[in-house]
Amino acid sequence: MEVKEQKDANMHPMKELQKCRKLAMVAIPKLLSKLEREFDYSDLWKLYGYVSAYLASLYGHRHGVFVNMTDVEVSQAVHGPEKGDYLLKISEDKTNQTFGMAKMLLSSA
Known part of the structure; x- marks a missing residue:
């Protein structure tokens, strides 16, 4: 219970998470367009960062979940149940022994 209370005390406020999502939703399309025109590793790493931050703000997963996601797991x-929805299951996660695979439901909308 102490660990759970400590985690709850360290959670980001809702306003910060909403701001993170808004910033990511603006930055991600811009970076994708820029990468289509001219590939640059710096922009690619920025894209990874924004996508990871966006997904973490939605699901609360640690960054390791996104880093450990494999091409096979994505494919x-x-x-x-809805058109354009995909459930990803990531097996390599710090807490998978206790809680099982990390899961994310992504939508194309």
């Missing part, structure tokens, strides 16, 4: 994503 094996399960189609969800």
Whole structure:
């Protein structure tokens, strides 16, 4: 219980998470367009950072979940009940022994 209370005390406020999402939603399309015109590793790493921050703000997963996600896991994503929904299951995670695979439901909308 002490560990849970300590985690709750360290959580980011909702306003910070909302700001993170808004900034990421503006930056991600710009970076994708820029990378389509001219590839640059610096922009690629920025894109990875924004996508990771966006997903972390939605699901609360640690950065390691996104870093450890494999091409195979992405290609094996399960189609969800709605058109354009995909359920990703990431097996390599710090807490997978206790809580099982990390899961994310992504939507194309």
